[in-house]
Amino acid sequence: MTPENLFPKAGPSDWEQITRNLNEKGYALIPGWLTEEQCRTLIENYNETSAYRKTVVMERYRFGMGEYKYFDYPLPRIVQTTREEIYPKLVPVANLWMKVLGTDVRFPGTHPELQQQCHENGQLKPTPLILKYGPGGYNTLHQDLYGDVFFPLQAVLFLNQAGSDYDGGEFVLTEQVPRAQSRAIVLRPGKGDMLIFTTNFRPARGKKGYYRIHMRHGVSEVTRGERHTLGIIFHDAVS
Numbered sequence: 187m188t189p190e191n192l193f194p195k196a197g198p199s200d201w202e203q204i205t206r207n208l209n210e211k212g213y214a215l216i217p218g219w220l221t222e223e224q225c226r227t228l229i230e231n232y233n234e235t236s237a238y239r240k241t242v243v244m245e246r247y248r249f250g251m252g253e254y255k256y257f258d259y260p261l262p263r264i265v266q267t268t269r270e271e272i273y274p275k276l277v278p279v280a281n282l283w284m285k286v287l288g289t290d291v292r293f294p295g296t297h298p299e300l301q302q303q304c305h306e307n308g309q310l311k312p313t314p315l316i317l318k319y320g321p322g323g324y325n326t327l328h329q330d331l332y333g334d335v336f337f338p339l340q341a342v343l344f345l346n347q348a349g350s351d352y353d354g355g356e357f358v359l360t361e362q363v364p365r366a367q368s369r370a371i372v373l374r375p376g377k378g379d380m381l382i383f384t385t386n387f388r389p390a391r392g393k394k395g396y397y398r399i400h401m402r403h404g405v406s407e408v409t410r411g412e413r414h415t416l417g418i419i420f421h422d423a424v425s
């Protein structure tokens with residue numbers, strides 16, 4: 187058993203455990219956030235062109251191999267409610283991180299208030315997206331920053347079952363600490379699970395106070411089947 191498997195899974199509403207996991211590891215897994223039917227409906231609507239504002243073919247930008255679509259406003263109900271519901275739970279974590287790292291950035295308590303800040307900064311476009319990878323698909327390591335206003339945590343929801351719907355396609359996080367090589371964390375959540383993770387950096391305690399661990403995320407190669415995910419990013423985008 188790897189250390190990652192020993193890491194406790196949090197229950198759907200156990201925000202104390204989720205908060206601990208975020209503070210200690212920079213990510214937290216919440217099993218069973220979506221039902222089977224919600225996963226199926228989101229996948230079925232992938233070809234519903236009116237729901238989306240933009241399609242990105244990943245190989246064109248050397249982002250990897252696969253395709254994703256940004257939802258347009260108004261977001262599908264499940265996307266909107268998830269975004270609004272989890273944001274306030276994550277604000278205390280985000281604000282603690284900003285504080286201990288010595289920044290004067292603080293995030294407002296509700297998602298509409300964060301959106302207002304984004305809008306004042308010219309970030310008007312919705313960022314929630316649905317991604318689709320077939321055999322050979324992958325996503326290179328990246329950070330989802332879309333402007334000067336960015337929230338340090340985001341969520342990804344897994345819409346297919348690893349090991350039956352697809353093989354490979356692990357979710358990969360890397361941690362970069364000052365003056366050291368990167369460390370990889372490889373996760374394989376199940377269908378319907380939600381993973382909350384660090385968008386850009388999180389604090390770690392050192393001998394002389396807190397320092398930044400920079401994190402990036404991506405997806406290893408899908409070797410069989412189709413893998414869909416739903417990404418929920420809280421800040422809006424310039425374009």
Ligand SMILES: O=C(O)CCC(=O)C(=O)O
Nearest residue numbers: 317330342357405415417
């Ligand atoms: O497909 C994945 O698991 C990664 C998706 C992603 O990069 C994101 O939601 O920001």
Ligand SMILES: [Fe+2]
Nearest residue numbers: 328329330403
């Ligand atoms: Fe991403």
